[in-house]
Amino acid sequence: DQQVKQNSPSLSVQEGRISILNCDYTNSMFDYFLWYKKYPAEGPTFLISISSIKDKNEDGRFTVFLNKSAKHLSLHIVPSQPGDSAVYFCAASVLDFGNEKLTFGTGTRLTIIP
Amino acid sequence: ETGVTQTPRHLVMGMTNKKSLKCEQHLGHNAMYWYKQSAKKPLELMFVYNFKEQTENNSVPSRFSPECPNSSHLFLHLHTLQPEDSALYLCASSHDRSSQAFFGQGTRLTVV
Secondary structure, three states, X not given: XXXXXXXXXXXXXXXXOOEEEEEEEOOOOOOEEXXXXXXXXXXXXXXXXXXXXXXXXXXXXXXXXXEOOOOXXXXXEOOOOHHHOEEEXXXXXXXXXXXXXXXXXXXXXXXXXX | OOOEEEXXXXXXXXXXXXXXXXXXXXXXXOEEEEEEEOOOOOOEEXXXXXXXXXXXXXXXXXXXXXXXXXXXXXXXXXXOOOHHHOEEEEEEEEOOOOOOOEEOOOEEEEEO
């Protein structure tokens, strides 16, 4: 049973427009959420995160929104740039006796069209 | 460049071969991880080492054998793998078990 779901395997967005990537989770114990970005032939790199006590976190062109009641988070990229083309992984974390347990989604491949 | 280096980047091995994947970090991190990424599946945590001690083994078959000789190095020894073990194997490290993980570039493994 997947606790973190990214239902869109791929997304294409025109350069300059907004990209919205979605993620749903089922475990209400998750208290920290992260987005990772992965280019081909590279490992995932951390992009942005949000604590469960917040509903929004912004870092430059990237904003993550958290809706705890809906168990949903989204990543907004605006304006989208060609270099944003990558696979984006949503991850959810819970601290288990001081140990972080990360659960990943399956990823969404974002393609920015010039 | 995240400071976590994995070798080799690509590996093709037969089902009777023995090979090892290597991960190295000089970030001063105390926790190291092996993850498996199969096509269309989430990243799956395989093993966790904290201060060189294995603290998690997520029901990984014994044909995968991890080794952590020191806090900077992590190995994954492979023996009699199956074609379904073909995947991207990612190493990660973090300062401690509650800190953000940094990933290596991965080893693309193909079992023939």
